[in-house]
Amino acid sequence: MYGPPQAPQVPQPPKSPASGGRIALLVLFSLLALLSCGFLAWTPMLRLAIVTRRALDWVLFGLTFLVASGLFTYAGVTGDEEPTTTESFVAVGIMVALVAGSITYYLVTEIRRLDRPGATAPAFLPPGYDPGAAVTVPSPGNPNPYARPVVPPPAVQSPQPPAVPGHRIDQVRAELDELSDLLRHKREDDGRA
Numbered sequence: 001m002y003g004p005p006q007a008p009q010v011p012q013p014p015k016s017p018a019s020g021g022r023i024a025l026l027v028l029f030s031l032l033a034l035l036s037c038g039f040l041a042w043t044p045m046l047r048l049a050i051v052t053r054r055a056l057d058w059v060l061f062g063l064t065f066l067v068a069s070g071l072f073t074y075a076g077v078t079g080d081e082e083p084t085t086t087e088s089f090v091a092v093g094i095m096v097a098l099v100a101g102s103i104t105y106y107l108v109t110e111i112r113r114l115d116r117p118g119a120t121a122p123a124f125l126p127p128g129y130d131p132g133a134a135v136t137v138p139s140p141g142n143p144n145p146y147a148r149p150v151v152p153p154p155a156v157q158s159p160q161p162p163a164v165p166g167h168r169i170d171q172v173r174a175e176l177d178e179l180s181d182l183l184r185h186k187r188e189d190d191g192r193a
Contacts, residue, residue, distance in 0.1 A: 026110060030103045038095040042068050044106035052113065064102050071095060 029044035042065040049057040071094060083091070 022114060026107060029106060033099050033102050033106075038098040039068055039072050041098045041102040045102055048106050048109055052109070057109070060105065064098065067094065067098055071098070 025047075029047055032043045033041040042061060045057070045061040045064045049061040071091065074091065078087075
């Protein structure tokens, strides 16, 4: 009550409740590519292209879709024939490269995108939250261009009394005076009755 005032607490945006959902999506799309032996390796690439909207991701999705469609068509056309050893090695190599490449690119790109600050907005903001009042701490690699430089204190300083917030003391005095007046009036009223 009489100590120094506390700094106002800035509410932190809540951790996104969808973090478990994001992990589930990463696992789901990775398993789609893996368990389908590469025939659905284009699905994580499609999701990535839709989410990021980058031209590179759309091109990679198209290439992955074409290679997976080619493998599916090749398997359908040569289904009854006995493949040679070379054909088997090439087909399995393409499937492994397709699955490993699409899953790796998908996971790396998606995790980097989610780790960027400001990549996702919180699902909701608490009542009274003012994003302009939030205190941000710059990372060591990116100094805050708006911060004032820190000036070192003078070498010799005289001891100073602890800082007492004047406004708070005045407010407490006024409240105590008001309380005293109320108690005096109560005593006077009790003495008359």
